[in-house]
Amino acid sequence: MLSNRDVVLCRACRARIRWALTSANGKRQPVNADPDPAGNVAVSRGPDGLLYVRSLTRAHPEPRAGEYRMMPHHATCPPPPQRGTGGGRPRTGIRRTPPSWRRP
Numbered sequence: 103m104l105s106n107r108d109v110v111l112c113r114a115c116r117a118r119i120r121w122a123l124t125s126a127n128g129k130r131q132p133v134n135a136d137p138d139p140a141g142n143v144a145v146s147r148g149p150d151g152l153l154y155v156r157s158l159t160r161a162h163p164e165p166r167a168g169e170y171r172m173m174p175h176h177a178t179c180p181p182p183p184q185r186g187t188g189g190g191r192p193r194t195g196i197r198r199t200p201p202s203w204r205r206p
């Protein structure tokens with residue numbers, strides 16, 4: 103059963119996501135919080151209470167009992183802006199030694 107307990111907000115786009123571990127190699131993968139009929143992964147809760155995600159394949163395209171069809175968040179997360187949204191300093195330029203560092 104999916105609960106809101108493990109829903110978090112994506113840092114990049116503030117969407118509601120869940121973190122799941124890939125059944126293939128145990129890496130953390132974000133998936134959209136709500137089941138999606140267009141999704142291509144199946145998410146299930148393991149006996150340890152963690153969420154596990156596996157890819158749905160052409161050979162086995164349907165989730166099994168207890169699994170939910172979900173969308174990987176990477177598929178819908180907008181890419182970060184190419185340039186900083188302000189606040190970042192340009193990297194170019196030579197930093198001058200402040201005069202106070204020099205001895206008279």
Ligand SMILES: [Zn+2]
Binds near residue numbers: 113115
């Ligand atoms: Zn996102």
